[in-house]
Amino acid sequence: MDEFKLPLKYTTKTNQFILSLIFLLMPLWAVILPFTIGLSLNQFFQVPIILFLFFLVLLFIFLALVFEDDKIIMTRHWVSFPLFLIPRLKFKREFAYQEILKADIVSDLPNKEQIVLFFNNNLNLTMDLKFFKNIQEIEQFLLTIEICAKNCERSSNLIEYQNKILIAELKDNTLSYTKLWDEELNYRFCPTNFQPLTIGARLRNDQFIVLKQIAFGGFSAVYLATNLNKQEVILKEMVIYNFLTPEQVIKVNELFRREASILAKLNHPKIAKILDFFVENERHYIVLEKIWGENLRLKIRETGCLDENLIIQIAHKLALILDYIHGLNPPVIHRDISPDNIILQNNQDVFLIDFGSANEIISSATRTMIGKKAYISPEQFKGKANKASDLYSLGSTLFYLATAQEPEALTQQELIKFKPNCSVFLNKLIKDLTNLDYNKRPLLNDVLSKIDSVLNDLA
Numbered sequence: 133m134d135e136f137k138l139p140l141k142y143t144t145k146t147n148q149f150i151l152s153l154i155f156l157l158m159p160l161w162a163v164i165l166p167f168t169i170g171l172s173l174n175q176f177f178q179v180p181i182i183l184f185l186f187f188l189v190l191l192f193i194f195l196a197l198v199f200e201d202d203k204i205i206m207t208r209h210w211v212s213f214p215l216f217l218i219p220r221l222k223f224k225r226e227f228a229y230q231e232i233l234k235a236d237i238v239s240d241l242p243n244k245e246q247i248v249l250f251f252n253n254n255l256n257l258t259m260d261l262k263f264f265k266n267i268q269e270i271e272q273f274l275l276t277i278e279i280c281a282k283n284c285e286r287s288s289n290l291i292e293y294q295n296k297i298l299i300a301e302l303k304d305n306t307l308s309y310t311k312l313w314d315e316e317l318n319y320r321f322c323p324t325n326f327q328p329l330t331i332g333a334r335l336r337n338d339q340f341i342v343l344k345q346i347a348f349g350g351f352s353a354v355y356l357a358t359n360l361n362k363q364e365v366i367l368k369e370m371v372i373y374n375f376l377t378p379e380q381v382i383k384v385n386e387l388f389r390r391e392a393s394i395l396a397k398l399n400h401p402k403i404a405k406i407l408d409f410f411v412e413n414e415r416h417y418i419v420l421e422k423i424w425g426e427n428l429r430l431k432i433r434e435t436g437c438l439d440e441n442l443i444i445q446i447a448h449k450l451a452l453i454l455d456y457i458h459g460l461n462p463p464v465i466h467r468d469i470s471p472d473n474i475i476l477q478n479n480q481d482v483f484l485i486d487f488g489s490a491n492e493i494i495s496s497a498t499r500t501m502i503g504k505k506a507y508i509s510p511e512q513f514k515g516k517a518n519k520a521s522d523l524y525s526l527g528s529t530l531f532y533l534a535t536a537q538e539p540e541a542l543t544q545q546e547l548i549k550f551k552p553n554c555s556v557f558l559n560k561l562i563k564d565l566t567n568l569d570y571n572k573r574p575l576l577n578d579v580l581s582k583i584d585s586v587l588n589d590l591a
């Protein structure tokens with residue numbers, strides 16, 4: 133893959149002023165002065181004024197070169213700063229990311245934020261964020277630091293600032309670092325990082341034989357396998373990518389174990405049972421009961437949006453499962469209710485899978501929560517999930533079932549705008565569930581009783 137090169141514009145007011153001045157004075161330094169020098173070349177070294185003019189021309193050329201350069205260039209391995217900034221960096225222009233020790237955002241006045249980079253050998257550089265071209269370029273700058281400068285400590289101010297931009301961009305749907313992320317994701321998820329099990333692989337003393345791989349994403353690979361009784365089971369393997377920091381590896385491990393331990397405590401006919409949990413050749417596996425059917429995302433891709441009655445029935449069944457997990461002591465919050473994690477069987481039964489809440493680690497590892505962000509409530513996005521967060525995700529999932537469109541992230545969904553002939557009931561249900569304020573979302577019991585009465589009317 134080609135090395136990525138990200139040029140970001142950084143132009144200060146002084147910079148612009150000097151450039152305009154040089155431009156205005158161009159006839160003088162580019163034409164009149166050389167002409168005068170040319171005419172007087174004979175007496176060149178005798179007349180100090182000519183010498184002065186000559187240096188004046190050189191000075192203008194030099195200034196034009198320095199101030200015309202307004203690009204911060206970022207690659208995967210180094211960052212280089214515009215020439216006019218390098219006097220503050222002891223005339224060093226290019227820095228490897230290992231040399232960046234800390235990044236912070238400071239602001240004396242509101243909307244006057246500055247980013248401060250601290251390098252080794254006691255160098256530091258302060259840049260006004262307002263001199264960047266736009267907010268997207270600031271985000272790209274900060275994101276590249278986050279991804280590439282692995283040793284760089286990012287202050288809490290900076291993380292908060294980045295989250296602020298990200299949430300604003302998600303809200304306005306102006307998330308713009310697509311290119312960077314495409315490359316980044318290719319790079320991170322390159323297959324060499326992880327070798328999936330091959331067909332026929334045997335595990336746990338031949339107890340399980342892999343039949344095929346059925347999914348790969350997040351932090352797991354999912355296989356279909358058979359057990360000793362020739363029954364089909366699901367094998368879910370934890371995947372550790374080598375780009376993860378040691379803390380993130382610990383977190384992935386923790387979430388994988390949490391998934392196993394939560395599943396072991398659950399006992400519900402619509403939640404896949406855990407059959408085994410083991411580590412072999414340093415690889416971690418969960419064995420699950422196989423649920424027949426297909427996940428709702430695949431279903432919608434195949435058939436388009438669902439009939440409203442079926443959606444209301446699915447809503448009812450999901451609400452019952454949520455009622456069960458939320459009613460446990462301590463309550464279990466699923467944290468990842470989305471079409472991929474719900475299996476529909478025979479167009480009627482609904483099963484909830486994936487208690488690994490991979491989105492939590494995806495969020496801290498890549499911050500984009502690819503394909504997931506649309507289902508995550510604002511409070512969970514900020515790291516504070518509660519029972520009502522599952523209701524927001526349920527509402528967004530219902531919106532997807534009704535429209536076959538990915539819901540807009542962090543938005544209260546109004547189905548009627550997309551489906552003018554939808555029922556008042558479903559529109560209100562989705563709207564209430566996706567209220568951005570979790571205190572204003574309905575309680576699960578109320579949701580259940582309202583759906584019950586609608587289903588009774590339909591029957």
Ligand SMILES: Nc1ncnc2c1ncn2[C@@H]1O[C@H](COP(=O)(O)OP(=O)(O)O)[C@@H](O)[C@H]1O
Nearest residue numbers: 347349350352354404420421422423427472486
């Ligand atoms: N118990 C199961 N029965 C049938 N299919 C399953 C089961 N568990 C997972 N899958 C399939 O594998 C996919 C990924 O599994 P999931 O547990 O959601 O992993 P991830 O954490 O990677 O999202 C699901 O969308 C579903 O299609």
Ligand SMILES: [Mg+2]
Nearest residue numbers: 350472473486
């Ligand atoms: Mg999943």
